[in-house]
Amino acid sequence: MSTTISFTKGHGTGNDFVIVPDPDGALDLTEDQVAALCDRHFGVGADGVLRVVRSAAIDPAQAAGGAEWFMDYRNADGSTAEMCGNGIRVYVHYLLQSGLAALGDDGILIGTRNGALRVTRSDLGYEADLGRFRLERGDVLVRARGLDVARPGLGVDVGNPHVVVALSSEDELAGLDLTAHPILDPAPPAGANVEFVVPADPLVTGDVGAVRMRVFERGVGETLSCGTGVAATALAVRDWAGSGAPDRWTVDVPGGRLGVRMVDGHVLLSGPATLVYSGQFTLA
The missing domain is CATH 3.10.310.10 (Diaminopimelate Epimerase; Chain A, domain 1)
Structure with a gap:
């Protein structure tokens, strides 16, 4: 029927x-x-x-x-x-x-x-x-088509699981082949979305940071945008940047631009x- x-x-x-x-x-x-x-x-x-x-x-x-x-x-x-x-x-x-x-x-x-x-x-x-977030400090290696060697990833939980990987250049980001699922080692029990990110130049203007990213979503594949992935990306880069990093970020994805704020232990996403x-x- x-x-x-x-x-x-x-x-x-x-x-x-x-x-x-x-x-x-x-x-x-x-x-x-x-x-x-x-x-x-x-x-x-x-x-x-x-x-x-x-x-x-x-x-x-x-x-x-x-x-x-x-x-x-x-x-x-x-x-x-x-x-x-x-x-x-x-x-x-x-x-x-x-x-x-x-x-x-x-x-x-x-x-x-x-x-x-x-x-x-x-x-x-x-x-x-999006509520409270958690950074996962365990080492995760990420392999993806277009990367010559495995790269370390930072686990970020914003209500669903993510692994964020820093790349060295726009060329590396553009050269990724995300038609294939990136391989995570160790693999998270429930899987994870995987974000690949490069910083803007400059990384911070005024009190706002800026990055670009692409994402492979579990159960979907590469998408033009991932909201929780954008939040996870901003949180990861903020952590890598150290104590002086800003609490406001813009994240450019293939589908447009989204905003992220960190307030009182919460992460907020706008778009x-x-x-x-x-x-x-x-x-x-």
């Missing part, structure tokens, strides 16, 4: 999503159905799916805590993920544009698998408080969100 669903296509700096409204939690999308939606040849095409569902239907505790809506994020291969920094901004933009929610002066709480996170407006569009079109799709 097939089911026809409504959807909206959206993106944040080129990181694109199929948004599926399901306020009462009636849908139970399988991994194959999510993969079919995200297929760029036979489906809508996206890096992931954002199911718009009330927290009460997924996690009543988050609803009781003030998060009416839960962002059920799935990677393009159908697997679940803890968080998506670009996705949460697109999710909020959809709620506002569709009249399902309003954004007050103190923003809006959105339930995620990493807890309830607050989203507010910003000069770049929306800013999401745009765009809705492209709406339609219907028939799921097998």
Whole structure:
């Protein structure tokens, strides 16, 4: 039996999503159905799916805590993920544009698998408080096509796992072949997104640092942008730069520019969100 669903296509700096409204939690999308939606040849095409569902239907505790809506994020291969920094901004933009929610002066709480996170407006569009972060000090070696030798990576947890690798030049960054999954040694138990970064010249202007990066997302592949990866990248470079490093950063990705702030042990991500079109799709 097939089911026809409504959807909206959206993106944040080129990181694109199929948004599926399901306020009462009636849908139970399988991994194959999510993969079919995200297929760029036979489906809508996206890096992931954002199911718009009330927290009460997924996690009543988050609803009781003030998060009416839960962002059920799935990677393009159908697997679940803890968080998506670009996705949460697109999710909020959809709620506002569709009249399902309003954004007050103190923003809006959105339930995620990493807890309830607050989203507010910003000069770049929306800013999401991703919560507390953790730097993983264990040594990780990263091998990738286009790199002559393995490079050390810094593990960064911003609600989902990342490994950030510093490269020596723009040429090295451009020469990466991210059609193949980078190899991590040791491999994290749940996998990780892998970010490759080069500093701007100069690294810091005024009180703002600047870097460029590319990313391979677990369950997806290379994407034009990764919000939590941008936050992890800024945190890693700030750590490498030492005690005098700034708390504000801009990170350029192939899909655009995002902003990162560190405030009271939290990391905040800001950037745009765009809705492209709406339609219907028939799921097998």
